Amino acid sequence: MSLQSGLPTPPAHEGELCELGSDVNFKTAHNACRSEGQYGLRYERKMGNTELSYYLPSRQTGVNDMYLHLGFKAPERYVQRSRVRAVWAILRLRHPLLSAHVEMHEYDDVRFIYTAPSSPRDLFEDADNNLEYRTQDKDELIDSYLNGPRTLSNSRLSYVVVSEPGEAKSAVPTPPRTPSPSRSSVDAGLIHESETPTEIEREYELLICAMxxxxxxxALHQFANDFFGLLGCDMDDADLEAMLEAEWRDRWQNISTDASVLPRSLEEYMPLSDGRFRRTAAKVDFQLSQERLVGGQVFPRQKHPERRTIVPTVSFPEDRTKAILKKCKANGVSISAALFAICDVAWARMGGPKELPVLMYSALNLRPYFTVKPPSPWNSYWYLAIGYFNIVLPSFLPAADKVESVFWHRARQAKDQSTRAAKSPLVASRTHVMAEERGERARGWAKEDDEKEQGTWKPPVYSSSASPPKEPILPARPKAPSAALMGLSLLGNLDGIYKHATFPSVRLHTLTTGSRQRHGAMLLFGYTFQGKLWISLGYDCNGYPDGFVDKFWKECLAAVDVFLG
Structure with missing residues (x-):
């Protein structure tokens, strides 16, 4: 079905050795390798299938490269490059994958490579090389990331941009890149910039980019909260640099050879028994669950040589947001469930075919299902932990006098389906089977794409002498259509993640998130932030007939007005 382009995928095998060369000694630890390299300790591990299913499609144009934009106000001393650089360095130390790079050997052998920092100075310079100051406003910043040249690469898995837009941009010039410090300056402490900034509060934009x-x-939102927690804390720059050095010593001065430095893959955090019966049962259950997914509603698409993603966004005032949440609660649903019904009603009002239902998909946080816990201090939260679930709703509307009651009924249907997906005892096994399928499919597509680019691809030739296909697990049944209309990313109440009171001098006011998309992609986001409900629709405006998605977006907002108040 259409949602397969975003689904999960398995781990590299426990204890598998890494090929580092015949003259290199190494140890294996939790599927990661450690070796003594020219520049320090080197750790690596193979990607699991879930990671591969995101990595392989991203190689050329950066499909799925994430971004998180936050608009905020702060005194300029909190946003000086020296301070941002120190905060960024501390967090890159705590989360090694942010500083790693990727090496691809085969389609099923892609590895994270992490070289341990030999000193705090290494961390400081690494952070500086992945930090940029600009003078773009929010829209320019997001547009350049989504539609311009790719920001990230195999050697740059994360990046931070700080921008000061508007008339004030000329008042605070971008500080130059840090020169390589001398040994004496490092011994005396990390670099301090000579400016003494004023307490004038200014408007800033922050863009956090990650594969x-x-x-x-x-992970992205927890990271942003930690970022602002350090940026807006009472410590001065020297204190932050001292923290960086102390944390570096705790992690690296007495590192053991079997330390689990790199986070494991999703599948290793929720392992399954290798029993043959268990694996067969998991595949049967997965196939049955997939056959229950019926959907036949799709947006009309058009081919266009250029992809252009836009993200129309609306926010609702706090008083109206409270009223909306209160109305949802009175009808026994969350705002997330209501948004499924909003999209369903908006689509029905577009006048599409009524014979088949509407299928939508959304992400499921898998962290509560993990049975393996990483040891401190290597307990980074930067790892993939998402699965997917589906919502199926009718595609027609009843008589006008019954529409509101039917709307809330469908919202409750969405809630019930979401709850069953989250509470199913088979979440782990379904994730593993889906991961295997996703990984296999991603490898096949990647190989075909590469061969087409090189001019060597040939359509497969099926021979009558070839071995017969494997017998299906279940008896053959007529296959129902399972096309998905769209995806919804429902983030819930982000004010439960952002501890605004811990950084009172930095006032966050705007949040937008998303990723670089493939041609014809669409994803609706819904969340509350700073007491406001936010809804945004990220889509490729060149991938649909003119005005069609605009009309759908207007129908969504009209449905919010009518049903949510």
């Missing part, structure tokens, strides 16, 4: 195979939305 999707590094982690998911929950």
């Amino acid at each position: 999707h195979f590094l982690g998911d939305g929950m």
Whole structure:
């Protein structure tokens, strides 16, 4: 079905040795390798299938490269490059995948490579090389990331941009890149810039960029909260640099050879028994669950040589948001469930075919299902931990006098389906089977894409002498259509993640998130932030007939007005 382009995938095998060369000694630890390299300790591990399913499609144009934009106000001393650089360095130390790079050997052998920092100075310079100051406004910043040249690469898995837009941009010039410090300056402490900034509060934009195979939305938002917690804390720059050095010593001065430095893959955090019966039962259950997914509603698409993603966004005032949440609660649903019904009603009002239902998909946070816990201090939250679930709703509307009651009934249907997906005892096994399918499919597509680019691809030739296909697990049944209309990323109440009171001098006011998309992609986001409900629709405006998605978006907002108040 259509949603397969975003689904999960398995781990590299426990204890598998890494090929580092015949003259290199190494140890294996939790599927990661450690070796003595020219520049320090080197750790590596193979990607699991879930990570591969995101990495392989991203190689050329950066499909799925994530971003998180936050608009905020702060005194300029909190946003000086020296301070941002120190905060960024501390967090890159705590989360090694942010500083790793990727090496691809085969389609099923892609590896994270992490070289341990030999000193705090290494961390400081690494952070500086992955930090940029600009003078773009929010829209320019997001557009350049989504539609311009790719920001990230195999050697740059994460990046931070700080921008000061508007008239004030000329008042605070971008500080130059840090020169390589001398040994004496490092021994005396990390670099301090000579400016003494004023307490004038200014408007800033922050863009946090990260590959999707590094982690998911929950990791991104937790990271942003930690970022502002350090940026807006009472410590001065020297204190932050001292923290960096202390944390580096705790992690690296007495590192053991079997330390689990790199986070494991999703599948290793929720392992399954290798029993043959268990694996067969998991595949039967997965196939049955997939056959229950019926959907036949799709947006009309058009081919266009250029992809252009836009993200129309609306926010609702706090008083109206409270009223909306209160109305949802009175009808026994969350705002997330209501948004499924909003999209369903909006689509029905577009006048599509009524014979088949509407299928939508969304992400499921898998962290609560993990049975393996990483040891401190290597307990980074930067790893992929998402699965997917589906919502199926009718595609027609009843008589006008019954529409509101039917709307809330469908919202409750969405809630019930979401709850069953989250509470199913088979979440782990379904994730593993789906991961295997996703990984196999991603490898096949990647190989075909590469061969087409090189001019060597040939259509497969099926010979009558070839071995017969494997007998299906279940008896053959007529296959129902399972096309998905769209995906919804429902992030919930982000004010439960952002501890605004811990950084009172930095006032966050705007949040937008998403990723670089493939041609014809669409994803609706819904969340509450700073007490406001936010809804945004990220889509490729060149991938659909003119005005069609605009009309759908207007129908969505009209349905919010009518049903949510």
